[in-house]
Amino acid sequence: MTTTISADQLLVNINQLIEENISSLLNFTAEKEKAQQLVNSQHDKVAQLQRLNQEMIKMQEHSEVSIDEIKNLKSIFDQNYQAYQEEYHALKALYLTISVSFTTEKYILKRCFFGESDYVLSQIMEKASDQDVEIAQLNEVISSIEE
Numbered sequence: 001m002t003t004t005i006s007a008d009q010l011l012v013n014i015n016q017l018i019e020e021n022i023s024s025l026l027n028f029t030a031e032k033e034k035a036q037q038l039v040n041s042q043h044d045k046v047a048q049l050q051r052l053n054q055e056m057i058k059m060q061e062h063s064e065v066s067i068d069e070i071k072n073l074k075s076i077f078d079q080n081y082q083a084y085q086e087e088y089h090a091l092k093a094l095y096l097t098i099s100v101s102f103t104t105e106k107y108i109l110k111r112c113f114f115g116e117s118d119y120v121l122s123q124i125m126e127k128a129s130d131q132d133v134e135i136a137q138l139n140e141v142i143s144s145i146e147e
Contacts, residue, residue, distance in 0.1 A: 007042040010091050011035055014098060021102045028101075031094050038091045045084040052077040 014035050018028055056073050059065040 007039045011039045
């Protein structure tokens with residue numbers, strides 16, 4: 001049985017973001033793979049931390065173990081924990097990057113769409129106005145010929 005850790009939830013959130021934005025022009029395949037690697041590494045680090053913790057507990061129970069040995073093991077534990085935190089922060093940064101990218105893409109597409117729509121609408125209105133003027137001129141010409 002594998003332990004569920006906070007990195008697992010971040011990976012779920014990353015995959016959910018990508019699935020929700022399947023029609024996006026953005027492709028986060030490399031980031032998705034990197035996130036999976038980070039989560040796998042997080043699981044390895046948790047297993048190492050648990051093992052080191054158990055070793056420290058066993059060492060404390062034996063009086064023949066020196067304090068220096070326990071301090072050395074604690075130092076290794078602290079290094080592993082620091083690496084664990086750095087990987088978790090890298091995973092959070094990936095999530096944030098993907099989230100902001102999708103939000104930015106939606107904003108840009110919306111702005112471009114509305115900007116383009118406004119331009120097209122103004123072009124149509126200008127052509128309609130020009131045609132109204134031409135129709136009025138033709139009506140004048142027809143009226144003058146009929147007289």
